[in-house]
Amino acid sequence: MSLDTLIRRSSLPCPDVGAAQAAEWLATYYGLSGTLKELGSHQDRNFLVDCGDGRRFVLKICHGDYSTTELAAQHAALRHLSRESPVRVPAVMPTLKGEDVLTVDHNGNAVHFRVLEFINGQSLAHVAHLNRHIVTGLAKLCARVDVALAGFEHAGLDRVLQWDPRHAFALIEHLLPVIPDADKRACIAEAAEQAQAYLLPLVASLPVQAIHMDITEYNVVWARDAHRQWQLQGLIDFGDLIRTWRIADLSVTCAALLHHAEGDPFFILPAVQAYHLINPLQTEELLALWPLIVARSAVLVLGSEQQASIEPENTYIQANLASEWNIFDVATSVPIALMEAAILDAVGEWESDEEPELFSPLLPSLSRQGFTLVDLGVLSEHFVAGNWEQSGIDEQLLREAAQAHGLAASRYGEYRLSRTLPDSTKEPDTFALHTELYIPHGTVVHAPFAGILRHTADGALQLVGAEVSLRLWGVRSDFDSGVEFGAGDVIGQGGGALIVQLCSEPDVSPPLFTTPSRAPAWRSLCPSPKGLLGFDCDAPALADSAALLARRDASFARSQKHYYQAPPQIERGWRNHLIDLQGRSYLDMLNNVAVLGHGHPRMAEVASRQWSLLNTNSRFHYAAIAEFSERLLKLAPAGMDRVFLVNSGTEANDLAIRLAWAYSGGRDVLSVLEAYHGWSVATDAISTSIADNPQALSTRPDWVHPVVAPNTYRGEFRGADTAPFYLRSVDAYLSALKEQGRQVAGFICEPVYGNAGGISLPPGYLQQVYARVRDQGGVCIADEVQVGYGRLGQFFWGFEEQGVVPDIITMAKGMGNGHPLGAVITRCEIAEALEAEGYFFSSSGGSPVSCRIGMAVLDVMEEEKLWENARVVGGYFKERLLTLIDKHPLAGAVHGSGFYLGLELVRDRETLEPATEETAYLCDRLRELGIFMQPTGDYLNILKIKPPMVTSRRSVDFFVDSVSKVLGELES
Known part of the structure; x- marks a missing residue:
């Protein structure tokens, strides 16, 4: 050349x-x-x-x-x-x-x-x-x-x-x-x-x-x-x-x-x-x-x-x-x-060295004393109520263990919960590439192998051998850099915290912690120090998450889907974040079940206390069921005076249909297109969301009559003043039923269009529908399972926005903060109509544990002002989402209020062509950035934003900034 x-x-x-x-x-x-x-x-x-x-x-x-x-x-x-x-x-x-x-x-x-x-x-x-x-x-x-x-x-x-x-x-x-x-x-x-x-x-x-x-x-x-x-x-x-x-x-x-x-x-x-x-x-x-x-x-x-x-x-x-x-x-x-x-x-070519290296003891004077290994991992019992967010919590727990047991040590290769990063796109460096010991003052430290001593700029004492180097923090040494030692020679003294780290590359300065994605590579360069410590300090290996998912798929019915193709394994939560086994925090923007947030200590305390006393069925006499029923009625409009307690929103809506049948004497029910109400036979019949059931529109029984969805954004009629046009569909069905001599049983809908991302119904729509249905002897059911219970911020119930009072209110989701709990509230005459068909009973609905949890949720919502938070932070949330419309062509509209919001993505703001594939990409990309989000709507082009009601402005900013980032990627 x-x-x-x-x-x-x-x-x-x-x-x-x-x-x-x-x-x-x-x-x-x-x-x-x-x-x-x-x-x-x-x-x-x-x-x-x-x-x-x-x-x-x-x-x-x-x-x-x-x-x-x-x-x-x-x-x-x-x-x-x-x-x-x-x-x-x-x-x-x-x-x-x-x-x-x-x-x-x-x-x-x-x-x-x-x-x-x-x-x-x-x-x-x-x-x-x-x-x-x-x-x-x-x-x-x-x-x-x-x-x-x-x-x-x-x-x-x-x-x-x-x-x-x-x-x-x-x-x-x-x-x-x-x-x-x-x-x-x-x-x-x-x-x-x-x-x-x-x-x-x-x-x-x-x-x-x-x-x-x-x-x-x-x-x-x-x-x-x-x-x-x-x-x-x-x-x-x-x-x-x-x-x-x-x-x-x-x-x-x-x-x-x-x-x-x-x-x-x-x-x-x-x-x-x-x-x-x-x-x-x-x-x-x-x-x-x-x-x-x-x-x-x-x-x-x-x-x-x-x-x-x-x-x-x-x-x-x-x-x-x-x-x-x-x-x-x-x-x-x-x-x-x-x-x-x-x-x-x-590529599967790395061959780990199974044979541990032979070292002389680092701390021979402690070789016959046992170290207490302190669990600092994601599932550690030492961590409760977010205490892992306290500065220095790991060191505090190690000191306390040393005071109680004499010697204490952290575990090498452990994913530390304390190092998680909420509201961050950055992968946290949770994996420990070292072991931290708590030892008595004056403990003599020996060279585990022959090497040259160095004092590093970060305060460590480094012993550089022919094939491995050792870094120690917390060792006092009178020797200067460059001094050579043989294996077993004294190199200094330690006391209190002693950090020990090995590295097979003498010229490499490894971090004390690394990210989960880099852990296998760094672990190959920084082996466990157990060989020189004289005891097994390694954390147990995590179970294979993919294998666990395969076990789920092999035993758990496939129709019960999970989020994402390769979902992270979530085993812990705190407030509005979920945490996987490697310590990655994910902002939870879709969990309207956990209104108080995850891991709330009051829930654990109340449930534990009641479980230790009694849990049985509602046919027994105990105070909690009366107290909780009274609390619920205080939240309901005047005139509603009876409560049924069940386990879920599906059961609540199913029971509401039975009540409508019993009270009206009819069977025909009007529901709304694009809606979801549950999975039981009756609630599935009135659910018409093709996103949830692709065959929904072709498999409705003849007693279900879906009226045109009053979607003011992409419906047949658009804008606020469209109620009269959408009422035509209601009138047509009611007229047909009357001509056929069929008694209408009732009308059910979400007062805010939840499945479409929280779209408000046209003003006056429910007032007119309710009046028409009642004129023909039917009852009006407000499905508040998703949108009610304070989530909307400005209103406690969704029906308040429309200025109406339903005959039956159904609720669930956040009532139990994740505990299975649902309810139906109605009037005495409607409730008692069911007795002609026999008594109603739910084995677990209204149990002592469920009732105590339900009351505790209401207490915490009041004490922590979560309804107010939904109004204030939720209002800020909507304002920030609205800024995306000016910045990104894909952002078509923002729906909803409080902590029930929808961001609808479209490819064209005139034709409203749904950006379905872009929405799917956005949700997957957000997961990579540390956010859980899923699409909704018949075209799956709407972000269904319904986070825990403890969500903060910081989390809102993190979410909106991340959405903007990904929209920018899609539009580039």
């Missing part, structure tokens, strides 16, 4: 060819004319040619310094791939004389001129966040191209190219002076030196073949399908085609992905997995991947900095500089050894 050629080629500017000259050549040699638009390029001059008749081409002009043999290799590869691979690539367009490449003289310099087919679509370089589908799609494409090119041969593949990683370190050394900042120069030089040290032992084992070497988001063409998902259309720009190490192709793709990684180098791991499944890599290639990415990032920065100095007017290069520095920063943000371990683990 000629270094002079490499350096010369790396310094070439783009050919100085304007659009007018390019158009003249195009007409002369190709017989083509049209508008030309310049495309960005590093060293070529490229134009998009639009002929105006539907035909579009790419005109490529490169320096004559590159041989026609090299260009012929690119063309041969295009033809080869069009035959041997499903990947679409551009066709080569011949000149009028049938030539693939033209070489012309331009201002005394030779330039090569050629035309390629244009592939419709777009690059995703502008997209801030690339989802897993795109990341793995790029990697799969890379793998398939490499498989197809494995047998491709051409003389033009053996070329000198600045992007060839085999020359990276020579090029880096040459180009370093283009960086004026001495600190940046040193940083690049150090990174390159480390990458070269890791790479050199592997070079001889790396397979070599023809590769594209530029499969990045710039050169892969995508287009949205009918479901708004990005689908790959083709691969372009074969200008870097070369024969070199096979793994270099994936390294280029992964380096490009780092620009979209939001600072997380582990972002590339799904790409590595996807590539490896199609085109398995050797272990040496896997080990070489990250050093090659580091080298590539350095070459990108240096190449662009040099090119920018040569062509300061090249806007393409100037625009890319920031992204390339970002790639370099991410690539050098973690140790190479860590990423090698992560890559091997990602």
